[in-house]
Structures are given as C-alpha cells and as structure tokens.
Amino acid sequence: MAHISVTVNGKVRKADVDPRMLLVHFLREHLRLTGTHIGCDTSQCGACVVLLNGLAVKSCTVFAVQASGADVMTIEGVAKNGKLHPVQEAFRDHHGLQCGFCTPGMIMTAIDMIRRKPGLNRNTIRQELEGNLCRCTGYHNIVNAIEAAAKQMAETAS
Amino acid sequence: MIPYVFTYHRAQSLEDAEAMLAGSPDAKLLAGGHSLIPAMKLRLANPAALIDISGVPELSYIREREDGIAIGAMTTHFAVMNSDLVRERIPALAHLVSEIGDPAVRHMGTIGGSVANNDPAADYPAAVLGLGATVTTTRRSIAADDFFTGMFATALEDGEIVTEILFPIPPRAGYAKFANPASRYAMAGVFAAENAAGVRVVVTGAASCVFRIPEMEAALAQSFRPEAVASISIPSGELNSDIHGSAEYRAHLVTVMAKRAVAAALETRI
Numbered sequence: 533m534a535h536i537s538v539t540v541n542g543k544v545r546k547a548d549v550d551p552r553m554l555l556v557h558f559l560r561e562h563l564r565l566t567g568t569h570i571g572c573d574t575s576q577c578g579a580c581v582v583l584l585n586g587l588a589v590k591s592c593t594v595f596a597v598q599a600s601g602a603d604v605m606t607i608e609g610v611a612k613n614g615k616l617h618p619v620q621e622a623f624r625d626h627h628g629l630q631c632g633f634c635t636p637g638m639i640m641t642a643i644d645m646i647r648r649k650p651g652l653n654r655n656t657i658r659q660e661l662e663g664n665l666c667r668c669t670g671y672h673n674i675v676n677a678i679e680a681a682a683k684q685m686a687e688t689a690s
Numbered sequence: 691m692i693p694y695v696f697t698y699h700r701a702q703s704l705e706d707a708e709a710m711l712a713g714s715p716d717a718k719l720l721a722g723g724h725s726l727i728p729a730m731k732l733r734l735a736n737p738a739a740l741i742d743i744s745g746v747p748e749l750s751y752i753r754e755r756e757d758g759i760a761i762g763a764m765t766t767h768f769a770v771m772n773s774d775l776v777r778e779r780i781p782a783l784a785h786l787v788s789e790i791g792d793p794a795v796r797h798m799g800t801i802g803g804s805v806a807n808n809d810p811a812a813d814y815p816a817a818v819l820g821l822g823a824t825v826t827t828t829r830r831s832i833a834a835d836d837f838f839t840g841m842f843a844t845a846l847e848d849g850e851i852v853t854e855i856l857f858p859i860p861p862r863a864g865y866a867k868f869a870n871p872a873s874r875y876a877m878a879g880v881f882a883a884e885n886a887a888g889v890r891v892v893v894t895g896a897a898s899c900v901f902r903i904p905e906m907e908a909a910l911a912q913s914f915r916p917e918a919v920a921s922i923s924i925p926s927g928e929l930n931s932d933i934h935g936s937a938e939y940r941a942h943l944v945t946v947m948a949k950r951a952v953a954a955a956l957e958t959r960i
Contacts, residue, residue, distance in 0.1 A: 550695075576872065595727070598742060
C-alpha cells in the first residue's frame with residue numbers, strides 16, 4: 533500500500549491505496565465522486581477528464597499515487613455555492629448534451645481550454661475536443677456551448 | 691482494467707532515480723505514463739516496480755544553446771508545443787508535437803518517454819532522426835542515427851536514463867502526418883528537413899521503426915520542392931500491413947506525406 537494525500541476539490545484527502553489503483557477509481561470508489569465517468573478505459577474517450585494541477589488529464593491513465601501532493605478538480609468541484617459554473621450553464625442553455633455520459637469530461641476539458649486559449653474560435657474548440665468523444669450530439673451544440681461560455685467568461689472577467 | 695501488482699517509487703532527483711533503478715532490475719521508469727500505463731492495464735507490461743521520474747526538477751526545461759535547442763527529458767508535449775523558443779526556431783517541431791494525441795495526453799506525455807519508448811507510430815522519433823538530434827543519457831551522448839534500433843527498441847542499456855534531447859536548428863523543416871482517425875497515431879508521417887549536414891527525409895508509422903529515404907533525400911538536395919519527391923515511391927515489402935491499411939496503401943501515403951512535408955518546410959522558412 534502507498535500513502536497518498538491529494539487535494540480534491542479544495543479538500544485534502546488522505547488514503548492508503550494499492551499503487552495500481554487508477555486515479556479515476558480513487559475518485560469514484562474511494563471518494564464516491566461518481567461524476568467522473570469511465571467510458572473507454574483506454575485514454576481515448578475523455579469521459580474521465582479531471583483537472584490535475586489545473587490541466588485536463590485522463591484519470592483512467594494516471595495512477596492515484598501519481599496525484600499525491602497534487603491538486604485535483606472534478607466535475608463536483610466546479611459549481612460554487614449552489615451556482616452552476618458558466619460552462620455548466622452554457623451546456624444547459626445550448627442543449628450541449630443528450631444522454632449526458634460524456635458531459636463531465638466535456639465540461640472539464642472546456643474549462644481547461646477556455647483558461648488556456650483566450651479568444652477561442654470554433655475551429656480551435658473542435659481541435660481541443662480531439663480527445664473527448666460524444667456519441668449523441670454530433671458535437672454541434674457542445675461547440676456552441678463552449679463558444680458561448682468562453683465569450684461570457686471573458687466579458688465577466690473584463 | 692487493473693494492472694498486475696507493482697510497487698511505486700517517486701524519484702526526487704536523477705541520482706535518486708539511478709540508484710533506485712540499479713537496485714531493482716525489474717523496475718521501469720515512469721514518465722507521463724501514456725504508453726506504459728495503457729500497456730500495464732492490458733497486462734502487456736508487468737514491471738515489478740515503477741520509478742516515477744516525471745517530477746524530477748532538473749529534467750524539465752527548454753534552453754537555447756549555441757548548437758541548438760536542448761529539451762530536458764521530462765518536458766511535456768504541452769510545454770514544447772507552447773515554447774516561444776521552439777515555435778520561433780523550429781516551428782516544424784512545435785507543429786509535430788501539437789499533433790501528438792490530444793490535449794489531455796499532451797499535458798502528461800514527455801519527450802524523453804516518447805523517445806525511449808520508440809513506438810513505431812510515435813511522432814517524436816521522426817523529428818529526432820530528421821533533425822539529426824543528439825540524445826543525452828546518464829552515461830553518454832547518442833546520435834539519433836544510432837539511437838533508434840528497431841520496434842520499441844533503442845540503444846539504451848539497462849539502467850541508462852535519457853536526460854536531454856538536443857535539436858540543431860534547421861534552415862527549414864516540415865512534418866506531415868496521416869493520423870489514424872481513432873488513435874491519432876501516424877499511419878504514415880514524414881519529417882523533411884534541410885539541415886546543416888544535408889537533407890533528411892524520415893518516415894514514422896509505416897514500418898517497425900523510423901527510417902530514412904535516401905532517394906528522396908538526394909532528389910531534395912538537388913531541388914527542395916515537393917515535385918522533386920512526387921514520382922519517388924518506396925517499396926511496400928517491409929511496411930506495416932494491418933486492419934488500418936495495407937502496406938501498399940502506406941507506401942502511397944509516404945510519397946503524399948513527403949510532398950506535404952516539403953511544402954510545409956517551404957512555407958515555414960525563417
């Protein structure tokens with residue numbers, strides 16, 4: 533067993549884990565944060581995306597021990613004081629989901645790209661979504677939602 | 691998917707990593723883990739221990755040197771593609787790195803991990819060989835020509851750790867890849883560069899290991915234009931043939947990608 537200490541959504545979580553436990557299993561099964569999904573389990577679909585020290589990563593391809601000492605944010609941590617994150621709002625407003633399975637990963641990826649890429653355009657959004665698969669929407673409304681959220685967040689910030 | 695049991699050790703320094711590696715012969719180094727962890731999950735790899743060197747501070751940097759740009763082995767793809775220095779001096783390298791996997795993969799994956807793993811369809815080996823880079827390890831410096839020895843095989847010895855890759859600045863270089871639509875690995879990728887030492891045309895993804903095409907290099911040395919390679923085709927005999935494409939298809943792709951790589955090199959001339 534390995535002792536780890538990970539800050540998850542602002543809260544320090546300590547645990548003894550088997551080194552082979554994946555970060556996604558630590559989040560879902562140990563912390564019961566089941567918003568992070570397991571889709572393909574082969575680092576292709578992006579349903580398991582979380583922010584690790586502020587950057588989007590696929591938590592099915594990171595061991596929990598690698599995250600010890602790091603800061604992790606999951607979909608459960610993005611709404612503040614009962615108020616949805618602007619990206620969550622935009623996904624609702626623009627019908628950016630149908631079944632919703634890919635949505636947590638899409639939203640974490642969107643938050644990451646909006647922070648890294650000021651002045652996002654639709655082409656860049658599509659490129660940045662390379663590692664997130666949605667089998668319902670055809671991506672159109674997801675791109676609309678991210679574009680609207682980016683615009684709204686830039687306006688709020690300025 | 692759950693890997694076999696292993697123990698985990700986090701190295702704080704290069705010295706630390708070397709000592710740990712010397713003490714556990716069945717250990718593997720863990721960098722970004724985006725090739726190793728999937729292989730472990732599929733139980734294709736079964737290391738007794740992982741020595742995590744991703745956080746070793748002295749292995750993560752991008753520096754300008756008199757003889758080129760030196761990149762520390764644990765520098766992530768994300769850092770390389772966004773480096774102003776790389777984008778200005780070797781735009782073809784920044785472009786190549788921006789096409790590896792997807793953003794989440796590039797946040798974790800490292801140059802040293804990719805080069806040491808030498809996946810036949812990886813992008814980095816094409817640039818390392820195409821630019822005539824030098825791979826520095828804890829023991830020696832190895833020219834790219836001597837480094838990549840076969841499928842997932844390199845000149846690295848047991849216990850030897852890649853510490854840095856030094857890329858000479860090419861007058862012009864370009865990379866074109868036909869990515870597998872699902873995995874984004876190269877079905878065929880061609881890196882074409884005019885270096886101080888001459889022209890190099892390197893192919894990745896099409897065979898068991900990166901390789902050069904001397905005939906295209908000779909033609910481009912005469913005239914560095916896409917037309918110079920348009921009528922040169924490579925034999926399909928040694929190329930990969932799988933569910934994604936036949937050897938003949940890959941041979942065709944190589945010529946097409948070579949033309950595009952040369953065209954890209956001409957566009958990005960500094």
